[in-house]
Amino acid sequence: NAGVTQTPKFRILKIGQSMTLQCTQDMNHNYMYWYRQDPGMGLKLIYYSVGAGITDKGEVPNGYNVSRSTTEDFPLRLELAAPSQTSVYFCASSSPDGQESYGYTFGSGTRLTVV
């Protein structure tokens, strides 16, 4: 079981460039999430999905887009990268409420720098 796989692990973007962060899970989890983590700050929810074809904004969605065409994949798209998007990005997945004792499973993260 691979769990949650994120790629790439590191990336440097120039201002105005675009990129897609990939996230795949093999646990058949319905719920998937994208977070960003800035130094000394809590995780901030960017977007989440409760199932294939369904996505919704989190706390900090501006400058990002997502899609969920399959249960397994939940890519995050950055359009027109800005220095404020320099952060560590984590993808996570979970089973629907009722199985909370297992918590969220996180990917290994993508460290993004926008210069």
Add this chain to the structure above:
Amino acid sequence: GQNIDQPTEMTATEGAIVQINCTYQTSGFNGLFWYQQHAGEAPTFLSYNVLDGLEEKGRFSSFLSRSKGYSYLLLKELQMKDSASYLCAVKDSNYQLIWGAGTKLIIKP
């Protein structure tokens, strides 16, 4: 607004016991989580509390008081590998996780 408070940093000695506190003010409550995060790595799930009281898992225990908006994580028999950040998170009335900034725990020999 929604708020979760944890100490920024704590130091403890190998073999000792440490208690990391978390207080929260959220719109509704549907459970509290503790995660461990080693530097440069992803958070990993430690515990989940939804009812008042103590949950024990080996060397780690987590306590919840909903009336006080308070939780703590208790780590016993500290080992050097326990040096990490510990994140408290609360699921609010919309079932969204609100995260604290984390407590960096430094273990000294």
